[in-house]
Amino acid sequence: MMYEAPIREPLILGDKTNHEITEDICRPIEGKANKYWWWCFIAAVAALLWWVLCVAITVGEGIGMWGINNIVDWGWDITNFVWWVGIGHAGTLISAVLLLFRQKWRLSINRSAEAMTIFAVICAASFLLTHIGRPWLPYWLLPLPNQFGSLWVNFNSPLVWDTFAVSTYFSVSLVFWYTGLIPDFAVVRDRAKTKANKFWYGLLAFGWTGSSKNWQRFEEVSLVLAGMSTPLVLSVHTIVSMDFATSILPGWHTTIFPPYFVAGAIFSGFAMVQTLLIITRKVLSLENYITTLHIDMMNRIILVTGSIVGIAYITEFFIAWYSGVEYESYCFINRATGYYWWAYASMMTCNVISPQLFWVKSLRTNITFTFILSIVVNIGMWFERFVIIVSSLHRAYLPSEWGTYHPSWVEVGIFIGSLGLFFTCFLLFARFFPVIAMSELKTITKSSSTQAKRAALEHGHSHVDHH
Amino acid sequence: MSKYIFAVYNDEDVLMKNIKPLRSSGVRIKEVYSPFPVHGMDHLVGHKRTRISICAFIYGIIGCSLALIMTNYMMITDWPMDIGGKPNFAFYKNLPAFVPVIFESTIFCAAHGMVITFYLRSKTLPGVTAFVPDTRMTDDRFVMQVECNDDSKRAELTALLIKHGAEEVKDYGK
Numbered sequence: 001m002m003y004e005a006p007i008r009e010p011l012i013l014g015d016k017t018n019h020e021i022t023e024d025i026c027r028p029i030e031g032k033a034n035k036y037w038w039w040c041f042i043a044a045v046a047a048l049l050w051w052v053l054c055v056a057i058t059v060g061e062g063i064g065m066w067g068i069n070n071i072v073d074w075g076w077d078i079t080n081f082v083w084w085v086g087i088g089h090a091g092t093l094i095s096a097v098l099l100l101f102r103q104k105w106r107l108s109i110n111r112s113a114e115a116m117t118i119f120a121v122i123c124a125a126s127f128l129l130t131h132i133g134r135p136w137l138p139y140w141l142l143p144l145p146n147q148f149g150s151l152w153v154n155f156n157s158p159l160v161w162d163t164f165a166v167s168t169y170f171s172v173s174l175v176f177w178y179t180g181l182i183p184d185f186a187v188v189r190d191r192a193k194t195k196a197n198k199f200w201y202g203l204l205a206f207g208w209t210g211s212s213k214n215w216q217r218f219e220e221v222s223l224v225l226a227g228m229s230t231p232l233v234l235s236v237h238t239i240v241s242m243d244f245a246t247s248i249l250p251g252w253h254t255t256i257f258p259p260y261f262v263a264g265a266i267f268s269g270f271a272m273v274q275t276l277l278i279i280t281r282k283v284l285s286l287e288n289y290i291t292t293l294h295i296d297m298m299n300r301i302i303l304v305t306g307s308i309v310g311i312a313y314i315t316e317f318f319i320a321w322y323s324g325v326e327y328e329s330y331c332f333i334n335r336a337t338g339y340y341w342w343a344y345a346s347m348m349t350c351n352v353i354s355p356q357l358f359w360v361k362s363l364r365t366n367i368t369f370t371f372i373l374s375i376v377v378n379i380g381m382w383f384e385r386f387v388i389i390v391s392s393l394h395r396a397y398l399p400s401e402w403g404t405y406h407p408s409w410v411e412v413g414i415f416i417g418s419l420g421l422f423f424t425c426f427l428l429f430a431r432f433f434p435v436i437a438m439s440e441l442k443t444i445t446k447s448s449s450t451q452a453k454r455a456a457l458e459h460g461h462s463h464v465d466h467h
Numbered sequence: 468m469s470k471y472i473f474a475v476y477n478d479e480d481v482l483m484k485n486i487k488p489l490r491s492s493g494v495r496i497k498e499v500y501s502p503f504p505v506h507g508m509d510h511l512v513g514h515k516r517t518r519i520s521i522c523a524f525i526y527g528i529i530g531c532s533l534a535l536i537m538t539n540y541m542m543i544t545d546w547p548m549d550i551g552g553k554p555n556f557a558f559y560k561n562l563p564a565f566v567p568v569i570f571e572s573t574i575f576c577a578a579h580g581m582v583i584t585f586y587l588r589s590k591t592l593p594g595v596t597a598f599v600p601d602t603r604m605t606d607d608r609f610v611m612q613v614e615c616n617d618d619s620k621r622a623e624l625t626a627l628l629i630k631h632g633a634e635e636v637k638d639y640g641k
Contacts, residue, residue: 018502018607143541152541156550161567168571172578179582182591183605187502190602206586207595210605212499214589216509217517221585224520225578232574239567442503442607446480 004104004447006456011105012449014288018442021289025438026188028284030197033431036283044423051417054410055130063133065410071403072393076411077131078243079385080418083268084124085166085240086261086381089233090269091117092173095180096229099222104444105297108289111184111437112280112429113273114177119425120272121170123418128166130414158242165239169232176225182208183218183439210439237265244388250331251392256319260312267305267351268381270298274374278367280430289436292365299364302377306355309384313352331392339404340391343383350380469614471497472621473600474633476609479505485631486511486611492627495614500604519588523581530576534569600639608634 016024033041057065068075091113098106129135141163143153153160185205192198208214241261244252274295281290320332335344354376358364395402429435446452476482479501486496499512539558542548542565547555555561586592604610613628615621625636 022502022606143537152546154548154550155538155542155568156548156555156561156564158567161571164568164571164575168575172574175579175582179585183503186597187605189597190599190605202597203593205597206591206593207597208591208605209598210500210502211598212501212505212508212512213514213517214591215501215504216514217519217585217589219504220517220519221581224523224581228523228574228578232571235567235570242567439503439605443505 006453008448008453009291009293010448010450010453011108011291011293011444012289012441013291015451016288016445016449018445021438021442021445022187022191024286024288025184025434025436026191028430029188029432029434030191030193034283037427037431040283040423041427044420044427047417047420048424049417049420050413051126051420054413054417055126057410058130058414059135063131065408067406067408067411069403069405071396071401072390072405074131074389074393075405076386076407076415077127079382079389080415081124081127081131082240082261082385082389083382084120084127084418084422086237086265086268086385087272087378088117088120088124088169088173088269089237089262089265090273091115091120092169092176092229092233093266093269094273095176096226096233099226100230103297104448105294107441107444108286108291108294108436109273109277109298110440111177111180111433112277112435114173114180115426115429115433115435116269116272116276117173118170118177119422119429120269121166121173122425123422125166125170126418126421127414158239158246161239162243165236169236172225172229172232176222176229179218179221179225180437180440181433182206183210184434184437186210187438188434234262237261249392249396250325250327251335251388254316254319256312256315260309260316263305263308263312264351264381264384267302267309267355268378270302270305271374271377271381274298274302274370275378276426278371278374280435284430284435286436289441292367295367295370296361296365299358299370302374303355303358303364306351306358306377310352310355313348327397331395334395335387335391338391339394340387343387343391347380347383347387350376351384354380469497470616471612472615472624472636472638474611474613474628474636475601475603476611476632477607477634478632479508479609481632482609482611483508483511489627489631494624494627497612497614499612500600500610502605502607502609505609519581519585522584523577526580527573527577529580531569531573533576534565534572537572538565538568601637 012021066075066077068077091110094106094113095110098110129138132138132141141153141160143155145151153163182205185201186208189198189201189205192201238258238261241257245254245257247253277290278295281287317332317336320328323329335341354373357369357373363369390405394404482499483505486499489496496512499508501508538561542555542561543558549555599605600610600612601608611628611633613624615624628636
């Protein structure tokens with residue numbers, strides 16, 4: 001079914017057999033954690049505790065503990081929410097869109113990218129819950145009669161669309177991820193030596209056997225889920241962008257927002273995947289599976305989406321002038337030269353200029369450079385949301401709506417703490433869950449491993465499946 | 468109840484190549500267990516195409532209908548709101564604003580319904596004891612489940628399986 005040219009670079013290096021793949025990927029789960037893991041884990045948990053403290057202060061004392069005011073009433077909270085949701089998008093893109101396009105290089109990275117999605121959406125949801133001020137009443141967002149009386153939620157409001165979009169996205173991503181994990185939990189179960197591992201992985205594996213009937217259903221389910229997740233992931237950031245675009249505020253009231261937000265989400269998400277995987281492959285010694293080729297491929301997507309984002313910024317600016325609407329023009333000139341010019345400058349440098357360096361192949365395949373640039377992109381994408389939210393709000397139509405905004409330490413603390421929450425989850429995942437989808441990766445040992453490529457070159461033909 | 472023996476293969480291509488010859492010599496193959504999805508195996512073992520995507524479609528229609536009923540009841544029938552001079556008095560006029568919720572509900576029901584059906588039909592649920600004839604079958608071995616009701620023919624059958632590429636032939640879990 002799949003023919004792969006022998007000269008194309010292999011996706012699995014080091015002459016790995018199926019058994020060696022199992023060994024390599026189960027080793028981090030079965031062995032003891034090394035000292036790097038413990039250092040990272042302690043730092044992440046410390047940040048997580050800080051998050052607990054700052055959230056407790058917010059819930060106990062109220063939103064007044066933040067720097068937001070009557071004029072700038074969305075600040076770091078919504079900036080962080082959009083940033084985290086955006087990061088999540090890369091995981092779904094890798095597992096769903098690349099599956100539909102039959103891109104085999106996704107196989108080494110889809111598991112950890114999907115895990116990243118789940119944890120990023122959890123972080124995003126934490127900002128939604130804290131910013132509503134009374135987080136013990138989150139069910140007000142659901143279509144229940146208010147106070148169980150007679151009012152309903154307003155289905156014309158993009159904030160209600162957001163509730164539906166984010167909760168659907170989170171729950172569907174979770175089952176997609178877990179369904180993929182089941183065969184791999186079965187691998188760990190069947191080779192478990194300790195009683196505890198046998199029990200826990202047996203429980204997690206849901207009694208998976210790998211019969212041909214189950215695999216047939218499994219593949220169909222994966223394909224249909226991918227087909228549904230693709231429009232879903234596009235809809236989520238479209239709807240997030242409508243939180244802004246359906247308002248009348250200059251700087252928000254922009255029809256370009258949906259595609260621009262989706263491209264930005266994929267852009268920042270891939271940057272976060274790079275940050276995570278470059279560390280993971282090193283710490284867990286997975287260099288044979290997450291190769292320079294994988295990093296190169298992801299950098300190409302960063303380049304494409306970064307360019308789309310750049311075009312969107314320029315288009316927005318052009319239209320602000322071309323529309324002839326003075327409020328719109330003022331908003332954009334004020335963004336670039338006003339009180340928050342430095343945020344705008346950081347956004348332009350990090351998101352528009354820096355990814356263009358990836359046109360150079362030697363930079364695209366340089367791991368240290370990629371790592372640094374992935375962090376630069378993440379910073380840039382955070383500033384993008386900050387610019388959109390704060391710079392538009394701080395100069396609205398009336399001079400009485402003019403003001404400034406500075407975050408309080410509680411807001412900053414929740415953001416730093418959310419990184420702690422994210423990395424705690426990710427480190428636990430890397431410790432206890434198979435970080436590479438080995439059951440899926442084994443499907444390409446006969447077509448895209450170093451030994452298969454060598455054999456194909458020697459015999460003058462490549463391995464072709466029988467149908 | 469039928470009794471089974473298990474032929475262990477170390478290469479999926481060898482196993483697939485031998486299914487037909489084994490069948491024609493009268494061997495009854497019940498199922499094949501593999502560590503990863505092997506394309507075409509389901510067909511060779513004799514499974515019909517799964518209908519799970521049809522289920523997903525039906526669940527999607529249910530989700531879509533529920534969302535249509537919900538938005539219409541809540542915003543048009545039960546409590547129409549007049550927002551910015553744009554009242555909610557006719558469903559067809561308000562429908563564009565309801566599309567996001569209807570879309571998300573469709574996906575929600577289709578995805579979860581399909582996955583739950585998959586788990587129930589495949590008996591993959593928490594607490595289920597797995598059927599594991601050989602623990603290497605999730606690692607790098609391919610296990611063929613063969614019917615063997617007559618113990619006297621067992622030796623003959625084993626020899627036939629070995630001749631057709633099996634690495635070993637064994638009882639469950641041994």
